[in-house]
Amino acid sequence: MSGVEAGRTPVKTGMTRRRKRALSRGAQYLVFVGVLVFIGLSADWGRLRNQFAQTDLAQRLFPDIITIALRNTVLYTLSGFLLGLVLGLLIALMRLSSVGPYRWVAGIYIEVFRGLPALLIFIFVGVAVPLAFPGTEIPGGTYGKVALALGLVSAAYMAETIRAGIQAIPKGQMEAARSLGFSHTRAMVSIIIPQAFRVVIPPLTNELVLLFKDSSLVLFLGVTLEERELTKFGRDLASETANSTPILVAGLCYLLVTVPLGFVVRKLEARAAEATR
Amino acid sequence: MSEHGGSGLRKETTADPAPGPEILVEQLHKSFGDNHVLRGIDLEIRQGEVVCVIGPSGSGKSTLLRCVNLLEQPSGGRVFVGGSELTHPDVDIDAVRRRIGMVFQQFNLFPHLSVTENLALPQRRVLGRDKAAAGRVAAENLERVGLADKAKAFPASLSGGQQQRVAIARALAMGPEVMLFDEPTSALDPELVGDVLAVMRMLADEGMTMMVVTHEMSFAREVADRVVFMDDGVIVEEGPPAEVIGNPRHERTRHFLARVLDPAAAQVEEGMPPVDKRP
Ligand SMILES: Nc1ncnc2c1ncn2[C@@H]1O[C@H](COP(=O)(O)OP(=O)(O)O)[C@@H](O)[C@H]1O
Ligand SMILES: [Mg+2]
Numbered sequence: 275m276s277g278v279e280a281g282r283t284p285v286k287t288g289m290t291r292r293r294k295r296a297l298s299r300g301a302q303y304l305v306f307v308g309v310l311v312f313i314g315l316s317a318d319w320g321r322l323r324n325q326f327a328q329t330d331l332a333q334r335l336f337p338d339i340i341t342i343a344l345r346n347t348v349l350y351t352l353s354g355f356l357l358g359l360v361l362g363l364l365i366a367l368m369r370l371s372s373v374g375p376y377r378w379v380a381g382i383y384i385e386v387f388r389g390l391p392a393l394l395i396f397i398f399v400g401v402a403v404p405l406a407f408p409g410t411e412i413p414g415g416t417y418g419k420v421a422l423a424l425g426l427v428s429a430a431y432m433a434e435t436i437r438a439g440i441q442a443i444p445k446g447q448m449e450a451a452r453s454l455g456f457s458h459t460r461a462m463v464s465i466i467i468p469q470a471f472r473v474v475i476p477p478l479t480n481e482l483v484l485l486f487k488d489s490s491l492v493l494f495l496g497v498t499l500e501e502r503e504l505t506k507f508g509r510d511l512a513s514e515t516a517n518s519t520p521i522l523v524a525g526l527c528y529l530l531v532t533v534p535l536g537f538v539v540r541k542l543e544a545r546a547a548e549a550t551r
Numbered sequence: 552m553s554e555h556g557g558s559g560l561r562k563e564t565t566a567d568p569a570p571g572p573e574i575l576v577e578q579l580h581k582s583f584g585d586n587h588v589l590r591g592i593d594l595e596i597r598q599g600e601v602v603c604v605i606g607p608s609g610s611g612k613s614t615l616l617r618c619v620n621l622l623e624q625p626s627g628g629r630v631f632v633g634g635s636e637l638t639h640p641d642v643d644i645d646a647v648r649r650r651i652g653m654v655f656q657q658f659n660l661f662p663h664l665s666v667t668e669n670l671a672l673p674q675r676r677v678l679g680r681d682k683a684a685a686g687r688v689a690a691e692n693l694e695r696v697g698l699a700d701k702a703k704a705f706p707a708s709l710s711g712g713q714q715q716r717v718a719i720a721r722a723l724a725m726g727p728e729v730m731l732f733d734e735p736t737s738a739l740d741p742e743l744v745g746d747v748l749a750v751m752r753m754l755a756d757e758g759m760t761m762m763v764v765t766h767e768m769s770f771a772r773e774v775a776d777r778v779v780f781m782d783d784g785v786i787v788e789e790g791p792p793a794e795v796i797g798n799p800r801h802e803r804t805r806h807f808l809a810r811v812l813d814p815a816a817a818q819v820e821e822g823m824p825p826v827d828k829r830p
Contacts, residue, residue, distance in 0.1 A: 446655060446657050449659065450660075450718075452645075453651070454649070456673065457645050460677070
C-alpha cells in the first residue's frame, strides 16, 4: 500500500503520506462501526436471546455435554488422529520408497483421499464397507468406524506433511548414518524420522484441530445416545427443546479446545522457526 | 590400533600372516550420467599408512573416497577393504561400513542427540553394545579428542572445530580399521583448523590407516606417508610428500600447487580453504 502511495506525486494532492494513511484508517473504522450499527439495529435481539442464550436451558445441558459429548468428540478425534498418523507415516515412507509400485500406490492414495470430501468417506465407511464385505465388522463399533473414517481422511494430509519433513532433513544425515553401518531402515527409524517429526509437529497439530471439527461428521453414521459427540448432541437437544441454545453451547465447547490448540500451534511454529535460524 | 572398538570382522585380517593392502582400488570407474568422473583409478593403501589425496575442485576426490565405503556405487572396477571385496554383489555392505570410519566436510553430527548420544547410539544400534558399554567407549573417545567436558552438550552449541572432533570421535567409537576424511577442515574458521589437524596427527601416530582428502599442504607434507595428486578423474602422480609437493614431476601438479600455495591466487579458487603460508 505504501508502495502505491510512494509512487504517486504527493505534491499534487497536497497531502503528506502520514495524513493519507490516517484518513484511510479513519474510513476503515467508519465502515466497521457502520456494519456494527446496522447489525445492532436490524437484528431482533429479543428473539436471538430467546433462541440462543436461554441460561436455564444451557444449565440443563451439563454435565452430559461434557461427560458424553465433549468426551466422545475428543475420543473420536484422538483415535482418528493416531490411526491417521500411523497410516500417514506408512504412506509417506511408501511415497519415498525406491520400489515403484509402493510409490504409485501411495501417490494414488494421497490424490484420492485429498480430493474427496470427508463426508463422503464417512458415508463410505458407514454404508459401503458393511455392504461390500457382509459379515465383517469394523472392530470397535462406532468408535472403530469413526477412527477409520477420520484416519483415512487425515492420513493423506499427514503423509504429505511427513514426506516433506523427511525430505527437509539434509542428505548428510543419512550418509553419516550409513557410513557408521546403519541399514537404510535403521537410519530412517533412529536418525531421520525423529528429526523429521520435530519439523512436522506444528502442521500435525493443525491437522488435529481440523480433525476435531471433522469428527462432527459422525452425525451421518447413526450413533446411539451414549455415542453422540458435540454436534449431534447439540442438534438433538435443539430439536427436543425447539431452541438453539444447545447449538451455541456446543460451539463454545469446540472453541474451548480449538482456541488453546491454535495457540499451542503458533507457539510451536515460533519455536521451530527459532530453532532453524 | 588400540582397543577402542571390537568389530568381530577385524580378526580375520589381523590373523592373516602376510596382510595385503588395507585398501585396494582396482580400475575404478564412476559416471554420473554422461559425466565420467573417475576414469580408472588404481590405488593401494597399506595398513597404518596415511595417504593424502590432493587435486583441484571437481577432480573426483570426494567421489573416490565415497566409492571406498560405497556411499557411491562404482560404475566399474573393484574395491577391497581389509581383504574383503566391497564391490562383490553378495557383500553385506552394512557390515563392511562398520570397519570404515568416515569424516565429512560438514561434520554431519545428529543435531537431535547430545554429544554422548551421537557416539553411543550408533554403537548400540549397529554393534549391539549395551548402554553402559557404549557410554564407556563414548567417554573414552571424547577424551581422546579432548572434548570430555562437552559430553552433555548438543551439537548446535559447539564450534565447528569441536563438532568435527566429535564427528571423528563418533567414527572412532565404532572401532574402525580405516578412517576416511573428506576435506575435514574446509568448513572451519582458520583458527579452529589446528585442533582438528592435531587429532588427525594423533591418529596417524597411533597407526590408523587413513585416507585424507585435503587442501592442507602442511598437514600432507608432515603427516602423509604418500600424497596422491588427482586431476580430471585420474591419478596424475603419487609418491612421498617431499616428491609430489616438494618436487612435482608433472606440469598439472605444479600448476595446481602453485595456485594452492599462492594465497592471492588461491582466494579466487572456489571453496578453497585457508592456505598454508610457508614457502
Ligand atoms: N551425486 C552426484 N551426482 C552428479 N554428479 C556428481 C555427484 N557427485 C559428484 N558429481 C560430479 O562429479 C565431479 C567430481 O566431484 P567430486 O568428487 O565432488 O570432486 P572433488 O571432491 O574433487 O571436488 C563433479 O563434476 C561433480 O559435479
Ligand atoms: Mg570434494
